[in-house]
């Protein structure tokens with residue numbers, strides 16, 4: 001039995017202590033877990049319980065286990081998309097960038113590395129530690145050994161030789177901090193890099209991504225009416241993640257549809273037409289543009305209509321991205337917040 005399985009369900013306090021190996025084996029076979037125990041587990045641990053195999057790093061090699069593991073990852077992504085009211089075809093990097101959450105893989109890696117440190121800090125005569133030394137010495141890199149998996153994990157997160165951690169284990173909290181930094185660094189780089197391969201995310205400021213920090217476009221802290229704000233965010237999220245169905249997009253999928261705007265019949269309906277050009281929408285648009293002019297552009301003494309179309313669209317979609325562009329407009333953080341609120345209500 002994988003050590004991780006035992007440790008996770010053998011917590012020092014609370015009812016979870018009642019969980020024994022037999023229960024965990026039952027869980028692996030899909031049996032139900034004691035309600036009392038379930039209530040003491042964190043959301044993350046519950047997820048691991050529902051798909052316990054994802055925790056067992058050793059067994060990822062077999063195809064069926066890999067499929068189960070892939071399923072776990074898919075579940076967490078779909079759930080996130082549902083929470084954000086986004087369709088399933090939303091690019092994956094977008095949901096992490098917006099929610100500030102890391103993929104479940106990052107959480108599992110962190111837990112595994114923390115468990116490894118627990119073993120490292122044990123007495124040199126402990127069975128787990130002796131097993132670690134022995135397996136690392138004799139097992140080849142393609143082995144299914146848990147310790148070899150950890151060795152690879154350390155390599156993934158840019159750590160050097162695994163043996164040094166067994167010989168001189170870092171203190172618990174020190175190790176937690178180091179891991180968090182390394183894991184964050186790895187995933188920030190990976191997720192931002194990944195986001196660049198999606199042209200539909202052009203308007204979303206992906207470079208702002210920080211783990212555990214939500215993206216400004218869903219930040220409700222400055223909103224006087226958060227419940228109403230949350231409703232308007234849903235549409236904005238679709239626009240900014242490229243999942244909003246404009247007529248020109250619909251026409252590219254369905255032959256019977258035409259890209260022409262159904263409201264004005266003048267032009268193809270794309271994001272720019274919808275936000276800036278459609279004449280029929282002008283009465284709705286102009287009070288909003290006026291608000292932007294009065295509150296945001298006054299200080300910069302520039303008119304909205306003098307800005308390039310790209311800047312105009314970017315200002316409405318996600319104004320924080322203007323920071324990173326060679327834009328004809330620069331906003332300070334305060335005006336960025338205000339601009340976000342106005343464009344959200346629009």
Ligand SMILES: [Zn+2]
Nearest residue numbers: 261263264278
């Ligand atoms: Zn139109």
